[in-house]
Amino acid sequence: xxxxxxxxxxxxxxxxxxxxxxxxxxxxxxxxxxxxxxxxxxxxxxxxxxxxxxxxxxxxxxxxxxxxxxxxxxxxxxxxxxxxxxxxxxxxxxxxxxxxxxxxxxxxxxxxxxxxxxxxxxxxxxxxxxxxxxxxxxxxxxxxxxxxxxxxxxxxxxxxxxxxxxxxxxxxxxxxxxxxxxxxxxxxxxxxxxxxxxxxxxxxxxxxxxxxxxxxxxxxxxxxxxxxxxxxxxxxxxxxxxxxxxxxxxxxxxxxxxxxxxxxxxxxxxxxxxxxxxxxxxxxxxxxxxxxxxxxxxxxxxxxxxxxxxxxxxxxxxxxxxxxxxxxxx
Amino acid sequence: xxxxxxxxxxxxxxxxxxxxxxxxxxxxxxxxxxxxxxxxxxxxxxxxxxxxxxxxxxxxxxxxxxxxxxxxxxxxxxxxxxxxxxxxxxxxxxxxxxxxxxxxxxxxxxxxxxxxxxxxxxxxxxxxxxxxxxxxxxxxxxxxxxxxxxxxxxxxxxxxxxxxxxxxxxxxxxxxxxxxxxxxxxxxxxxxxxxxxxxxxxxxxxxxxxxxxxxxxxxxxxxxxxxxxxxxxxxxxxxxxxxxxxxxxxxxxxxxxxxxxxxxxxxxxxxxxxxxxxxxxxxxxxxxxxxxxxxxxxxxxxxxxxxxxxxxxxxxxxxxxxxxxxxxxx
Numbered sequence: 001x002x003x004x005x006x007x008x009x010x011x012x013x014x015x016x017x018x019x020x021x022x023x024x025x026x027x028x029x030x031x032x033x034x035x036x037x038x039x040x041x042x043x044x045x046x047x048x049x050x051x052x053x054x055x056x057x058x059x060x061x062x063x064x065x066x067x068x069x070x071x072x073x074x075x076x077x078x079x080x081x082x083x084x085x086x087x088x089x090x091x092x093x094x095x096x097x098x099x100x101x102x103x104x105x106x107x108x109x110x111x112x113x114x115x116x117x118x119x120x121x122x123x124x125x126x127x128x129x130x131x132x133x134x135x136x137x138x139x140x141x142x143x144x145x146x147x148x149x150x151x152x153x154x155x156x157x158x159x160x161x162x163x164x165x166x167x168x169x170x171x172x173x174x175x176x177x178x179x180x181x182x183x184x185x186x187x188x189x190x191x192x193x194x195x196x197x198x199x200x201x202x203x204x205x206x207x208x209x210x211x212x213x214x215x216x217x218x219x220x221x222x223x224x225x226x227x228x229x230x231x232x233x234x235x236x237x238x239x240x241x242x243x244x245x246x247x248x249x250x251x252x253x254x255x256x257x258x259x260x261x262x263x264x265x266x267x268x269x270x271x272x273x274x275x276x277x278x279x280x281x282x283x284x285x286x287x288x289x290x291x292x293x294x295x296x297x298x299x300x301x302x303x304x305x306x307x308x309x310x311x312x313x314x315x316x317x318x319x320x321x322x323x324x325x326x327x328x329x330x
Numbered sequence: 331x332x333x334x335x336x337x338x339x340x341x342x343x344x345x346x347x348x349x350x351x352x353x354x355x356x357x358x359x360x361x362x363x364x365x366x367x368x369x370x371x372x373x374x375x376x377x378x379x380x381x382x383x384x385x386x387x388x389x390x391x392x393x394x395x396x397x398x399x400x401x402x403x404x405x406x407x408x409x410x411x412x413x414x415x416x417x418x419x420x421x422x423x424x425x426x427x428x429x430x431x432x433x434x435x436x437x438x439x440x441x442x443x444x445x446x447x448x449x450x451x452x453x454x455x456x457x458x459x460x461x462x463x464x465x466x467x468x469x470x471x472x473x474x475x476x477x478x479x480x481x482x483x484x485x486x487x488x489x490x491x492x493x494x495x496x497x498x499x500x501x502x503x504x505x506x507x508x509x510x511x512x513x514x515x516x517x518x519x520x521x522x523x524x525x526x527x528x529x530x531x532x533x534x535x536x537x538x539x540x541x542x543x544x545x546x547x548x549x550x551x552x553x554x555x556x557x558x559x560x561x562x563x564x565x566x567x568x569x570x571x572x573x574x575x576x577x578x579x580x581x582x583x584x585x586x587x588x589x590x591x592x593x594x595x596x597x598x599x600x601x602x603x604x605x606x607x608x609x610x611x612x613x614x615x616x617x618x619x620x621x622x623x624x625x626x627x628x629x630x631x632x633x634x635x636x637x638x639x640x641x642x643x644x645x646x647x648x649x650x651x652x653x654x655x656x657x658x659x660x
Contacts, residue, residue, distance in 0.1 A: 005414060007660060037607055059608045080608060081572040082582070083621050084335060103573055106620035128603065129611050130573040130580050159606065242411040243433055243460040250460050252412070256636050257660075260591035261605065273458065275591065276489065277367055277632050278389045278410060281459050290436035291413050302607050306586050307637070309659055329639055330337060330587075 004319065007257040008238040009308040010295070011323070013315045015234035016047065016218060022230045023217050024051045026202060031211055033057045033077060033194060036327060038215030039305050042070035043323035048218070049073065057194075057213045061087035066327040068094040075099070077194065079155055079213060081107045081122065081130050088114030099152055099192075102144055103132040112147035119149045120192060123184040125156035125177040134180045138187030153192030156181040157213070162199025165226070171203045178207035198224055198231075221301040223262045235311075236295040237265070237304065239280065241288050249288050253296045254278040259303030265296045334649065337587040338568040339638040340625070341653070343645045345564035346377065346548060352560045353547050354381045356532060361541055363387045363407060363524060366657060368545030368632050371641065372400035373653035378548070379403065387524075387543045391417035396657040398424040405429070407524065409485055409543060411437045411452065411460050418444030429482055429522075432474055433462040442477035449479045450522060453514040455486035455507040464510045468517030483522030486511040487543065492529025495556070501533045508537035528554055528561075551631040553592045565641075566625040567595070567634065569610065571618050579618050583626045584608035589633030595626045602626075 023032060034048045037059035045056060049072055056073040058064045061084070064076045078100040082088060091098045092115035101122040102108045111119055121140050124131035132140050141151045158177040164170040178195060185193050185208075196204050196212035204212050216224055219235035237258060239251035255275040258265050264272045269285035280296060288294070298304040305311070306328050313321035353362060364378045367389035375386060379402055386403040388394045391414065394406045408430040412418060421428045422445035431452040432438045441449055451470050454461035462470050471481045488507040494500040508525060515523050515538075526534050526542035534542050546554055549565035567588060569581035585605040588595050594602045599615035610626060618624070628634040635641070636658050643651035 005417070005660060080582075081580075081620075083570065083572065087335070104620050107572070124575065128575070128578050129606060129609055131575075133575070240413065242413065242437070245454065245458070245461075245463070248458050250411075252410075255589070255591045256633050259585070260589075260633075261585045276459060279459055290411075290434050303586050303590075330335060 004238070004312060006238055006240045006293070007253045009305070009311040010236045010238050011219065011311045011313050012234045012236070013313050013320060015232040019218050019220070019231045019234055020047060020051045023201065023214065024053070027212050028052055030055050033211045033213050035059070035079070035197070035213045035215030036063050036067060038302050039218060039325070040327035041305065041311065041323050041325050042067060042072055042327065044218060045072045046070070055211070057215070060330055061091055062330050063327045064091050064098060065094065068096045070326075077101070077120065079157070079194070083107060083110040085110060085114050088116055092116045101130070101155060102140060103130055104140070105143055108140065108144045108147050108149065112149055117150055118152050119144055120153055120155045120194060121151065121184070121188050123154050123156040123181055125158050125180045125195070127157060127160040129159065131156060134184040137184035141188040151188060151190050153190030153194065153210070154181060154185045154188050155192075155194040156184070157197065158195060158200060159197065162197050163223070163226070170200065174200050174203045175207060178204070178209060182208045199227065216301055219301045219305070221262070221304070222266050222297055222299045233297055235301050235304070236297060239294050239296055241290055241292040241294060244288060244290055247283060248273060248281050249284050250279050250281050251294045251296070252278060253280045257304070257307055258296070258298050259300035259307070261303060262299035265298050267294055267296055334568070334642060336568055336570045336623070337583045339635070339641040340566045340568050341549065341641045341643050342564045342566070343643050343650060345562040349548050349550070349561045349564055350377060350381045353531065353544065354383070357542050358382055360385050363541045363543050365389070365409070365527070365543045365545030366393050366397060369548060369635050369655070370657035371635065371653050371655050372397060372402055372657065374548060375402045376400070385541070387545070390660055391421055392660050393657045394421050394428060395424065398426045400656075407431070407450065407485075409487070409524070413437060413440040415440060415444050418446055422446045431460070431485060432470060433460055434470070435473055438470065438474045438477050438479065442479055447480055448482050449474055450483050450485045450520075450524060451481065451514070451518045453484050453486040453511055455488050455510045455525070457487060457490040459489065461486060464514040467514035471518040481518060481520050483520030483524065483540075484511060484515045484518050485522075485524040486514070487527065488525060488530060489527065492527050493553070493556070500530065504530050504533045505537060508534075508539060512538045529557065546631055549631045549635070551592070551634070552596050552627055552629045563627060565631050565634070566627060569624050569626055571620055571622040571624060574618060574620055577613060578603060578611050579614050580609050580611050581624045581626070582608060583610045587634075587637055588626070588628050589630035589637070591633060592629035595628050597624055597626055
């Protein structure tokens with residue numbers, strides 16, 4: 001097929017364009033604040049910007065600084081807490097407006113001390129992670145304003161609901177979580193109510209959120225494929241078959257090339273048995289030979305992207321571009 | 331404690347030195363062919379060389395070429411199959427002697443075509459992965475010799491036995507697997523019988539192997555800690571507490587900083603609930619505050635190392651060195 005070295009991360013341009021259009025149809029422009037942690041790739045963020053999304057969500061200061069350096073985005077949100085003054089200062093020094101999430105006196109103080117000028121109050125809406133209890137959000141907002149921060153609103157990530165299987169159940173639980181967020185917003189003020197992810201992107205029509213933070217939709221994975229979404233699988237890890245035995249074959253796509261926290265990857269028409277550091281052992285449907293190429297579909301795209309230096313953009317299996325995964329690391 | 335940015339990969343120098351000495355006492359010099367896939371760090375390989383091990387095992391051509399460029403090792407084994415002619419040629423061009431594993435006519439031909447001069451026949455001893463069936467090893471050796479390769483012996487990785495819980499059971503099953511390897515060796519010839527890993531390093535006293543390929547012993551992880559081994563936990567991912575709630579706290583060590591294929595990491599004195607991309611949520615034993623540092627112990631060190639650009643070498647929590655993880659990627 002090709003002689004690009006393997007394992008090779010491939011992004012199908014047609015599927016990507018389909019996904020970009022499908023999401024922009026539901027959440028156009030600033031209604032979507034794409035989460036770049038899903039891909040950590042400024043070129044892919046630029047593709048999201050090209051279809052109208054100009055604000056971005058980041059999980060690390062490194063992603064914020066990298067997006068700014070690439071000139072992508074007109075407002076960047078660090079949807080995460082940090083008390084790292086050097087990293088906060090680096091974000092404060094950017095030309096592009098930066099908002100950071102705060103959920104405690106310590107994170108408010110660090111942001112203010114570092115010269116950050118604007119924030120969202122991060123509210124716990126049910127996922128046991130960051131975020132202040134809803135009834136304490138107003139107090140954090142007061143604290144932030146007294147520290148000189150412009151409190152632009154609230155965010156609350158309902159991550160615990162992304163994989164609720166039944167759509168009606170998911171919708172009801174998202175609505176309940178967003179009720180908490182709206183109540184907190186009433187105490188906090190500001191023009192932004194930010195929430196959501198790919199798993200709940202279609203359930204925010206009447207939840208009162210002003211923007212959705214979805215990221216994984218651009219490339220998809222087998223985990224989100226369990227939902228009946230209009231997004232197509234756009235990301236693959238291409239491997240080479242390096243060994244064929246009686247009942248199984250092995251390709252050079254191992255757990256160092258795949259995010260494994262959601263379990264094994266899949267191979268169309270084959271049964272994946274297990275992954276080792278640099279191998280996937282699988283039972284092929286049709287016979288394969290040493291040297292054949294196989295496409296492995298990751299179970300979780302976010303950490304998969306972060307394992308590769310670059311992604312090959314392909315059209316009908318022909319490479320048309322190579323995009324560095326340039327926001328990796330911290 | 332310190333202001334090094336987090337998540338930070340830490341290697342405890344005293345524990346490392348202990349582990350190096352404990353392994354070298356059992357398998358001195360060339361009796362151990364350390365597997366660099368465990369750490370992907372030429373500085374750490376140099377530390378292994380400093381205690382007497384001068385031959386190395388690699389999982390990728392990139393590891394072979396990188397070790398050679400660093401001047402570490404006097405004989406390098408690619409314990410894996412490849413038909414990538416460019417990468418085979420790059421290894422063939424090195425000054426240091428290189429052996430590659432072969433298990434099929436295709437891998438023999440690729441090695442010979444690329445100018446590789448020496449190989450081991452990779453034998454399946456029970457793990458369904460690479461390796462020729464034991465009774466076909468002699469035929470592959472004949473093929474390799476006819477292709478002009480110096481057949482130096484056999485290798486057979488009993489990876490399926492690394493985590494057999496009961497030591498006596500593990501010993502018996504390793505002995506049976508090595509019987510297969512010895513039978514293959516009788517057909518293949520050569521001076522090398524290479525096998526083993528950290529999980530079985532102490533069971534090769536009378537199996538007929540000439541060298542053991544262990545790697546993870548240098549740093550350990552919670553997976554191998556289930557065995558009663560003399561090795562100490564030397565590797566940690568240090569995080570900063572970024573959020574504290576009623577029953578849980580969150581540190582900035584997520585699944586992008588941890589190999590997750592063996593499950594969740596652990597935190598001493600705490601209960602880990604789950605990991606997100608950039609977070610670990612845990613129930614602390616003693617109260618923690620935002621800004622505190624925590625040490626997270628990975629479940630699997632090999633893929634954890636591969637996620638970080640560098641490791642901080644510490645003595646009593648003081649950084650004494652910074653070693654690049656320079657063999658990452660492919």
